[in-house]
Amino acid sequence: MDLIRIKNVEKKYKNGVTAIYDLNLAIQKGSFTFVIGGSGSGKSTLIKMLYREEKPTKGQIIVGGLDVAKLRNTKVYKLRRKLGIVFQDYRLLPKLTVYENVAFAMEVIGASKEKTRIKVLRALEEVGLKNKVHNYPDQLSGGEQQRVAIARAIVNDPKLLLCDEPTGNLDPERSMEIMKVLDNINKTRGTTIIMATHDKEIVNRMKKQVATLKDGHLVNFKQKGTYVDENI
Amino acid sequence: MRIFRMLARSIRDAFKSVIRNFSLSLASISCITITLIIVAIAIMASFNVQNFTKEIEKDLTIVIFLNNDATEEDISRVEDEIRQIPNVDRKSITFESKQEVKEDMQNQSEVFDTVLDGWDNNESPLKDTFQVKVKNVEKISTTAERIGNIDTVNTVRYGEGMVDQMISAFSSIEKVTYGVVIALVIVTVFLIVNTIKLTISARRREIGIMRLVGASNFTIKTPFIIEGMILGLLGSIIPVIFTTYGYLAFYKHFNGYLFTQLIQLIKPEPFIYSTSGIVVIIGILVGMVGSASAVRKYLKI
Numbered sequence: 001m002d003l004i005r006i007k008n009v010e011k012k013y014k015n016g017v018t019a020i021y022d023l024n025l026a027i028q029k030g031s032f033t034f035v036i037g038g039s040g041s042g043k044s045t046l047i048k049m050l051y052r053e054e055k056p057t058k059g060q061i062i063v064g065g066l067d068v069a070k071l072r073n074t075k076v077y078k079l080r081r082k083l084g085i086v087f088q089d090y091r092l093l094p095k096l097t098v099y100e101n102v103a104f105a106m107e108v109i110g111a112s113k114e115k116t117r118i119k120v121l122r123a124l125e126e127v128g129l130k131n132k133v134h135n136y137p138d139q140l141s142g143g144e145q146q147r148v149a150i151a152r153a154i155v156n157d158p159k160l161l162l163c164d165e166p167t168g169n170l171d172p173e174r175s176m177e178i179m180k181v182l183d184n185i186n187k188t189r190g191t192t193i194i195m196a197t198h199d200k201e202i203v204n205r206m207k208k209q210v211a212t213l214k215d216g217h218l219v220n221f222k223q224k225g226t227y228v229d230e231n232i
Numbered sequence: 233m234r235i236f237r238m239l240a241r242s243i244r245d246a247f248k249s250v251i252r253n254f255s256l257s258l259a260s261i262s263c264i265t266i267t268l269i270i271v272a273i274a275i276m277a278s279f280n281v282q283n284f285t286k287e288i289e290k291d292l293t294i295v296i297f298l299n300n301d302a303t304e305e306d307i308s309r310v311e312d313e314i315r316q317i318p319n320v321d322r323k324s325i326t327f328e329s330k331q332e333v334k335e336d337m338q339n340q341s342e343v344f345d346t347v348l349d350g351w352d353n354n355e356s357p358l359k360d361t362f363q364v365k366v367k368n369v370e371k372i373s374t375t376a377e378r379i380g381n382i383d384t385v386n387t388v389r390y391g392e393g394m395v396d397q398m399i400s401a402f403s404s405i406e407k408v409t410y411g412v413v414i415a416l417v418i419v420t421v422f423l424i425v426n427t428i429k430l431t432i433s434a435r436r437r438e439i440g441i442m443r444l445v446g447a448s449n450f451t452i453k454t455p456f457i458i459e460g461m462i463l464g465l466l467g468s469i470i471p472v473i474f475t476t477y478g479y480l481a482f483y484k485h486f487n488g489y490l491f492t493q494l495i496q497l498i499k500p501e502p503f504i505y506s507t508s509g510i511v512v513i514i515g516i517l518v519g520m521v522g523s524a525s526a527v528r529k530y531l532k533i
């Protein structure tokens with residue numbers, strides 16, 4: 001069953017740049033997909049449209065039954081509660097501890113303290129940070145901070161996890177750690193993961209579904225894909 | 233349960249923010265305080281003016297003297313014509329014939345009694361009179377003039393001069409105070425907009441993350457609006473004290489009358505409580521409107 005269905009989507013920015021041309025894509029529930037492509041290929045735009053930071057100019061995007069393109073600004077939270085998002089720059093709150101940062105995602109949607117505690121600790125355990133709950137983000141390494149961000153993204157048990165270059169700021173070793181965490185989430189929770197990256201090493205080692213974008217066009221979409229240079 | 237948790241969270245955040253931006257919060261609070269003190273004065277003044285104009289209005293009567301040779305038909309015709317003037321309070325029309333006036337005066341003093349006793353109705357210099365009250369005192373002079381134009385009406389008298397001047401003076405004072413109050417309210421709203429704007433920009437990052445993890449717009453906006461309400465509430469403390477004790481002292485000092493026995497002040501209780509209530513509500517509303525407009529302008533989410 002498809003969790004995401006993208007039909008004839010086009011995205012043209014206000015400054016006249018077209019980032020995505022006529023994109024058609026269906027992503028299955030429980031799959032792990034890399035979106036690869038060079039700078040300006042439209043992979044970030046695609047991710048942004050999936051969590052409705054950007055609206056497509058044409059076409060239809062369905063995420064978990066919600067028509068994202070038609071979603072009104074005041075209803076965006078309904079979509080965001082179904083998915084988790086991880087960014088290259090972690091986006092943690094510096095004045096909150098690791099625990100509080102993850103709990104923040106539960107608090108703002110009004111979850112009870114008890115429920116929050118159980119879920120936060122479980123999420124932190126999954127990313128391997130249970131021993132650092134009381135630390136502040138600036139006391140952690142980049143890899144650890146990113147794992148906190150991942151814990152925050154999955155604490156609400158989303159069906160979909162979107163990652164926009166999550167390893168962009170990390171060295172290869174830390175990057176592989178993050179990938180292990182993500183792969184584990186995909187396997188144990190069954191969370192669908194879509195990850196935009198331009199890290200050749202990671203894509204080739206993970207052997208997952210790969211969607212290749214070039215200048216806003218989808219040029220390749222296959223199972224167990226690899227990073228092929230001539231496609232980029 | 234969920235809504236209470238969210239509300240508790242909003243209130244906590246709002247208090248934190250007031251304390252964190254204390255200097256600007258203090259500026260807003262002082263501005264609200266000054267505004268509300270003037271608002272309180274304006275409210276108390278205008279209620280008092282309304283009160284005593286009403287008292288005066290109750291007493292203010294137009295007296296209409298008819299010609300000496302007025303016949304019975306003339307009298308009933310004049311009464312009909314007075315009735316048709318819209319500003320005339322129909323129920324208040326009373327007629328007093330020469331005879332009744334004479335008896336009235338004779339009852340009042342012995343001198344009149346002996347002097348008037350000699351005259352019979354035909355040669356009496358006294359006139360038949362109507363007494364009429366009006367609905368709108370501000371238009372009393374035009375009404376009186378209209379009555380004066382009716383046939384067989386000799387002269388028309390009402391408390392011209394003093395009453396007119398007093399009413400117009402008080403009403404212009406009222407208008408000026410309203411103008412000042414409105415200007416101050418606008419300035420205060422602007423100050424609150426700026427305070428909340430600072431809070432918002434200090435929490436940009438947090439708001440962005442809230443949005444990403446699925447907080448509804450309502451959840452994001454509520455703390456800021458509550459912050460505005462807290463500023464309004466804190467700003468109304470001093471004005472409430474001022475209203476309660478100030479008016480009480482004022483009332484006691486003048487023994488309940490201002491300058492003359494004519495101007496009676498409103499009794500302090502429950503007047504000071506209702507005024508305090510109004511002041512607090514205005515404070516909270518001003519805070520709320522200020523922060524709501526800041527949230528709308530600077531929190532495009």
